[in-house]
Amino acid sequence: MNRRPTVPEHVRKLTPYVPGRSIEEAMEGLGLPRAVKLASNENCLGPSPKAVAAMRKALEGVNRYADAGATKLREAIALRWDIPRECVVCGNGSSELILVLAHALLGPGLNAVMSRPSFTLYAKNALAAGAEAREAPLTPEYGHDLKGLLSRCDSHTRLVFVDNPLNPTGAFLTRREVDELERDLPERATLVLDEAYADFSRERLPDLKSLVGKGRTVALKTFSKLYGLAGARAAWMAAPPELAEAANRVRQPFNMSAMAQAGALAALDDIDHVRRTEKAVWEGLEYLAKSLPPLGLKVFPTQANFLMATTGPFTADGLAEGLFRKGVIVRSLSSFGLPDMIRITAGLPEENRELTEGIEALLKDEASDRPAWAARSGPALSGFPGPCGPLPLHGTAPETFSARGRGREGSVARSWACALQLFQLGSADIASDVKPRRGQKIRLPENPALRRSSTDQRITLREIPPRPRIPYGSGNPPTGKSCRGSLSRKDQGNSVPVNLPRFPTP
Ligand SMILES: Cc1ncc(COP(=O)(O)O)c(C=O)c1O
Numbered sequence: 001m002n003r004r005p006t007v008p009e010h011v012r013k014l015t016p017y018v019p020g021r022s023i024e025e026a027m028e029g030l031g032l033p034r035a036v037k038l039a040s041n042e043n044c045l046g047p048s049p050k051a052v053a054a055m056r057k058a059l060e061g062v063n064r065y066a067d068a069g070a071t072k073l074r075e076a077i078a079l080r081w082d083i084p085r086e087c088v089v090c091g092n093g094s095s096e097l098i099l100v101l102a103h104a105l106l107g108p109g110l111n112a113v114m115s116r117p118s119f120t121l122y123a124k125n126a127l128a129a130g131a132e133a134r135e136a137p138l139t140p141e142y143g144h145d146l147k148g149l150l151s152r153c154d155s156h157t158r159l160v161f162v163d164n165p166l167n168p169t170g171a172f173l174t175r176r177e178v179d180e181l182e183r184d185l186p187e188r189a190t191l192v193l194d195e196a197y198a199d200f201s202r203e204r205l206p207d208l209k210s211l212v213g214k215g216r217t218v219a220l221k222t223f224s225k226l227y228g229l230a231g232a233r234a235a236w237m238a239a240p241p242e243l244a245e246a247a248n249r250v251r252q253p254f255n256m257s258a259m260a261q262a263g264a265l266a267a268l269d270d271i272d273h274v275r276r277t278e279k280a281v282w283e284g285l286e287y288l289a290k291s292l293p294p295l296g297l298k299v300f301p302t303q304a305n306f307l308m309a310t311t312g313p314f315t316a317d318g319l320a321e322g323l324f325r326k327g328v329i330v331r332s333l334s335s336f337g338l339p340d341m342i343r344i345t346a347g348l349p350e351e352n353r354e355l356t357e358g359i360e361a362l363l364k365d366e367a368s369d370r371p372a373w374a375a376r377s378g379p380a381l382s383g384f385p386g387p388c389g390p391l392p393l394h395g396t397a398p399e400t401f402s403a404r405g406r407g408r409e410g411s412v413a414r415s416w417a418c419a420l421q422l423f424q425l426g427s428a429d430i431a432s433d434v435k436p437r438r439g440q441k442i443r444l445p446e447n448p449a450l451r452r453s454s455t456d457q458r459i460t461l462r463e464i465p466p467r468p469r470i471p472y473g474s475g476n477p478p479t480g481k482s483c484r485g486s487l488s489r490k491d492q493g494n495s496v497p498v499n500l501p502r503f504p505t506p
Contacts, residue, residue: 010130017120021329035327036354038345041167041197041306043228045280045348047263048273051229054266055259066258073256073265077236080268081208087238089247090264092255094196094222094235097247098161099125101192101218101237104246105158106131112159113152115144117168117336119194122161131158142300142308143171146181153186160185163194165201168336168343170302178206182217190243191217197304199226200281208238215240223260225305226277227267233257234264281305284346291356295363306345308333312363316342319362326358 019040026035070090078085091097102125106112112126116135123133134157136148144162153160162181164173173181182191198205198221211217218239224230234256239247267273288307289299296312311319316339320332328351333341344355 008130010127014124014127017124018335020331021324023329026324026327026329030325030327032327035329036347036351037329038347038351038355039329039331039343040230041225041304041343041345042230043225043277043305044284044346044351045228045273045277047228047232048267048270050270050273051227051232051263051267054262055232058259058262061258064258066254066256066261068253070256070261073261073268074236076265076268081238083209083212083238084241086241087212087244088236089239089244089251090234090236090256090261091251092235092257092260093224093233094194094220094237095121096233096251096255097220097235097237098122098192098194099128100247100251101159101190101243102126102129102131104243104250105190110156110158111154112161113149113157113189114161115149115163115166117333117338118144118161119163119167119196120336122163122192126159138166138169138171141171142166142169144173146173146177146184149181150184153189155186155188157186157189159192160189161192161194163196165197165302165304167197167304168306168331168333168338168341169300169308170197170304170306171300172201172203172303175204175206178211182211182214185216189216192220193217194220196220196222196225197306200278200305201303202282203303212238212240215242218243223264223267226274227264227270228273228277229260229263229267232260232263234260280348281346284349284352287349287352288344288346288355291352292359295356295359297359306343308338308341308343311340311342312359314362316340319359322362322365323355323358326354326361328355328358330355 020037021039023035023037026032073090074085074088077083077088089097089100091100098119098121102112106126106129108130111132111134112122113134113136114122114126115138116123117138123135126133134152136145136152139145139148144164144166149160149162160181162173162178164178165171178191178193185191193206193211195205206219208219211219218237220237221235223232223234227234237244237247285302285305285307288309292299292309298310300308302308314322316332316334319342320330323330330345331343333339333343346352347355
């Protein structure tokens with residue numbers, strides 16, 4: 001009897017959320033003494049000290065269940081924003097509240113509408129609820145396209161997700177634009193206004209009381225950004241009473257831990273921490289907006305605690321990888337469909353400086369025709385004929401890369417160099433006498449930097465006759481004239497080309 005569980009098609013299609021790289025990954029994987037993380041829009045000052053003290057105290061009572069209604073926190077929020085307490089629902093981060101809304105309001109035959117790119121969990125949770133996710137492209141200025149969003153709505157639309165400011169571009173909708181969007185939505189659609197970054201905006205925000213009072217808008221708020229509690233998981237939403245009640249039916253009873261409730265309550269009152277955070281973010285953004293353009297990176301207007309920038313002569317993956325190797329973590333936006341953009345969170349002054357110095361150094365490498373990723377290359381890569389961008393490593397399953405070279409030996413050598421580069425991600429000391437042979441498979445060494453993606457990575461090198469001479473290890477750079485090479489990875493059974501930014505023609 002076949003007793004294997006059946007995972008429904010719509011769940012099988014979901015891709016796991018890929019978080020940004022961590023400071024530990026950079027330090028342990030690359031052996032760096034320190035690393036700077038400007039990739040996940042966290043609070044650069046750290047958590048509110050008052051919140052930390054409150055959470056420590058709450059730990060002592062952790063044998064008891066938390067208050068399932070988060071009563072004190074909801075009361076404080078209701079008072080601060082002048083909204084009825086019944087309209088406030090607390091959650092384990094706004095990520096959980098997005099999931100709760102999707103499960104409360106969506107299902108097969110219904111749909112949710114959102115921009116693409118925008119926060120990835122909107123589409124994912126709509127799909128997880130068995131509904132359709134309809135995405136509208138951004139405007140040429142990288143903002144929400146209101147007409148585009150409305151054009152995707154119909155009588156089956158139940159949720160329209162709008163992050164304001166928009167992640168990852170930082171673009172902002174004015175109060176008037178939000179009102180217009182809400183007014184023009186189909187009758188049964190609810191606008192979910194995700195204000196995760198609205199606290200950093202210097203523009204006037206839509207008035208929460210009147211928004212919620214209209215009965216068709218839910219506002220999502222988080223303690224992860226301004227209040228510095230991303231790891232504690234604390235957020236809330238303001239919803240019309242009927243929707244708040246539906247969310248309370250769907251959510252887990254103890255979805256917000258006692259520590260998160262205590263921390264959030266204390267953070268709300270830590271005005272000093274809030275002011276210091278705002279100042280640090282605004283000054284950081286000002287510094288970045290001034291220092292990046294002279295380096296050839298265009299920056300885009302933002303109302304969040306991050307900004308989007310172009311990547312000069314690099315691809316987004318290339319620049320993010322090059323900076324990672326220097327201990328500065330930024331977010332490549334290639335997975336958001338923006339292969340020439342990165343997102344940078346405003347950091348402390350010294351962190352922002354490390355970023356700009358890192359970019360300067362990479363530009364120098366580029367100008368001297370030295371591959372940025374080879375900054376840490378050991379003797380194994382000496383003699384490499386020319387630059388090749390970093391190999392985009394973002395798979396979650398064990399991956400096989402196939403390097404194929406055509407023509408003279410230079411191209412195959414280059415493919416091999418790409419393979420070496422993959423080794424470099426894992427280990428600085430590959431034996432210099434390793435040479436590829438036809439059909440040879442190489443198992444990558446177990447390595448902390450690769451732990452996230454796989455412990456069983458392979459590179460398959462294939463050669464096309466005439467069989468070339470591979471000079472690696474001999475210190476003799478290849479001299480092939482007509483070089484053509486390609487690298488591919490397996491993705492869901494298909495062979496997908498891996499984009500190599502530069503190609504040497506010795
Ligand atoms: C637009 C947006 N909404 C929500 C979230 C999730 O925040 P939380 O930590 O509250 O789950 C993020 C996280 O980065 C975000 O960018």
